[in-house]
Amino acid sequence: MAKQQAYNQRPGSDTLKKRTPRSESSGVLVLHKTLDILEAIKNTPGGLSLADLSRAVRMPKPTAYRITSTLESRGYLDRTTEGGYQVSRKLFELQRRTTDEQVIIRAAQPIMDRLVESCQETVNLGILDAGEVVVINTIESPQGIRMASKIGNRRYLHSTALGKVLLCGLPERELQRLIRVKGLPKLTPFTLTTVAGLKDELELIRERGYSIDNEENELNGRCLGAPIFGPYGRMVSALSISGPSFRMTVEHAHSLAPQLLEACRSITQSITS
Incomplete structure (x- = not known):
């Protein structure tokens, strides 16, 4: 296998975008919040409602909602029968x-x-x-x-x-x-x-x-x-x-x-x- 093989080139892989310190720290902060949410839900049998989740991770509801909605759309969270959130099989399969x-x-x-x-x-x-x-x-x-x-x-x-x-x-x-x-x-x-x-x-x-x-x-x-x-x-x-x-x-x-x-x-x- 040669590293020159063109098939390895993925769109955007040869372009580096300059990131500012602010955008870098903002991205890290969002990642920390996302992991906090996943850990809180994973460690709670039966899942968590949005309100309970917001309190558990000390995060404003709108912020928690945006992150959980994204995770749900990507298949990493499922809704419980009561409307709360629980970790999906996809996340366990990834692990x-x-x-x-x-x-x-x-x-x-x-x-x-x-x-x-x-x-x-x-x-x-x-x-x-x-x-x-x-x-x-x-x-x-x-x-x-x-x-x-x-x-x-x-x-x-x-x-x-x-x-x-x-x-x-x-x-x-x-x-x-x-x-x-x-x-x-x-x-x-x-x-x-x-x-x-x-x-x-x-x-x-x-x-x-x-x-x-x-x-x-x-x-x-x-x-x-x-x-x-x-x-x-x-x-x-x-x-x-x-x-x-x-x-x-x-x-x-x-x-x-x-x-x-x-x-x-x-x-x-x-x-x-």
Whole structure:
């Protein structure tokens, strides 16, 4: 994965707006008030009415109303049958997911360190998020010419080793939905752009246990990926080894598969034990 990849550019990501000290402190104050409200509601069984909430956090009603209305519109608060506010399932899911990711990252870190030392190439840890693969941890190769990546990078699923592995863990209906929503855009001459071609590739990955990105996401880069499983055999993440194609030949990529698969088994065991 190269950091020059244009797909990472998000609207406004390359523009920095100058903030004044007053606007900065105002934003922090609103954040503090929002967190006060969430904590007060979360710590009160049955939720809180607007009046009770206003008293609990010592905040004027209009201010409390503006913040709770925003949180409700974003799905982080629900209304109780009495008209009060309670924390939504979305907030608990966000908390659970963040906790799950940290568990995976902690379990994977020492194993990723050893894998980079062994193979001398960049190792990435990724998860499925909103129809894309997101890098949640990365350790770059110590070599001068290497595949660069950074935490938070987003990539298409169909064109990356991490992504194709994660697609293998989806039910057929969800796979079809993602293809319909995200499409199969062509990023290089080698990208899989047909549903039939992608499905054949996923079947091959399931049979051998790992994926290969053969310059499908970007030219001159080759990767292999394998799955990490959580409780009950559910795929929760994927691990990849990436290198420049002049060094990471197809043959060399396949030769690294046993190391990658063993690393994934070790992470899976750490998570589930």
